[in-house]
Amino acid sequence: MQERHSLRMQRHLAAAVNIHGLWRRYQSRESAGLGTRARGAPPTGGVHPAPGLRLAGSSPSDPGLGPRVPTTSGRGSPSAPVLLLGQNPEPGSRAPPPAMSGPPGLDAWRARVRKDPRHFLHLCADLDCTPDIWALHDWSSWLTPFTREGLRRFDTAFYLCCLHQAPPVYPDAAEVVGCQWLSPSEAIKSFISKEIWLAPPQFYEMRRLENFVSLSDLHKFCLDRSLEGVQRLLPITLLTADGMVQLLPGDELYLEDSKFLEELISTEKKNEEIMKEGKKFHRVVIYNRHLYGIYVTLQSKYKHVYPENYIVNKSQL
Incomplete structure (x- = not known):
């Protein structure tokens, strides 16, 4: 079994x-x-x-x-x-x-x-x-x-x-x-x-x-992988017109400038529009309190694994 x-x-x-x-x-x-x-x-x-x-x-x-x-x-x-x-x-x-x-x-x-x-x-x-x-x-x-x-x-x-x-x-x-x-x-x-x-x-x-x-x-x-260590993840919150996106290190929108790590950033675009524009993803899309999407297109680091993508369908929204 x-x-x-x-x-x-x-x-x-x-x-x-x-x-x-x-x-x-x-x-x-x-x-x-x-x-x-x-x-x-x-x-x-x-x-x-x-x-x-x-x-x-x-x-x-x-x-x-x-x-x-x-x-x-x-x-x-x-x-x-x-x-x-x-x-x-x-x-x-x-x-x-x-x-x-x-x-x-x-x-x-x-x-x-x-x-x-x-x-x-x-x-x-x-x-x-x-x-x-x-x-x-x-x-x-x-x-x-x-x-x-x-x-x-x-x-x-x-x-x-x-x-x-x-x-x-x-x-x-x-x-x-x-x-x-x-x-x-x-x-x-x-x-x-x-x-x-x-x-x-x-x-x-x-x-x-x-x-x-x-x-x-x-x-x-x-x-x-016990000697490899771990990657530290500090999300940057992007407020959208219909939710928010938590950007993680490696994502094409992730900015490591300390200004953006200590402030919220926002856009008038919707989650769907933001997702259509990019290709290099490492992010959690928050649609509501009980519905998240995970999008990762990067290679994992330090012999760890990234999560499988969790794609939210329109029927779930």
Whole structure:
């Protein structure tokens, strides 16, 4: 029976195929205009790699421990599974790791760890385990596009983890109130039918995951490109007469001038007119809250894959 890769949908894109978003608030501008960072924090915008995230072209010698530890410990997301490695793991295995059952009193442990990260060391000592940080694979990096002055923006690193079984998930009843396991195609179908909502990056990543027919294929792909890093994606928003287009790096309309990265651009043309004029596309066309189109005519970079085109028919409008 063919393996299926299941996805958990929650506030950010997450899965077992498990993608965790680590969110960092911007507070001051970077000189390159590609983002901002908290005062005194390591740079995360512009041409600087986020701590622990290996951007394409950066040195693979930086293993990226920083974000992986809070992600595996559950501090990166209120309901994230705790990823732990047993005392005698199989060395050099290329198979997806099994999910390890949670420890007794996990809710209490999670609360203590979120309050004081040092408690995570006590948890590992009690279980005689270590955080399975290398089960997390760099998958993508997104910066929140500019929409209006003063709006909070994020630098998001998505990690992917392949597991044979779905691990237990513990919503915190505040930021996350529930969870659901879906395949990428099921998630897209539920989004279009308005059962769930996906932000454009989530829709883009679901389409990207649809390139893989099995969990084994996806896991092998992650291992084979583990030293390549990821491309950082900062959309530029183009307002049209009947919607908007989020332009991504490489698109013929994408301008890397910092002025356009920190402002909205607009046109009196409709989405359809904009699409007829170009040939070099890397964009998400937003028709309404539950209908996006994805158009990519570029070759992928860094041994990654781009999503398959998702073309919206006139009957859907």
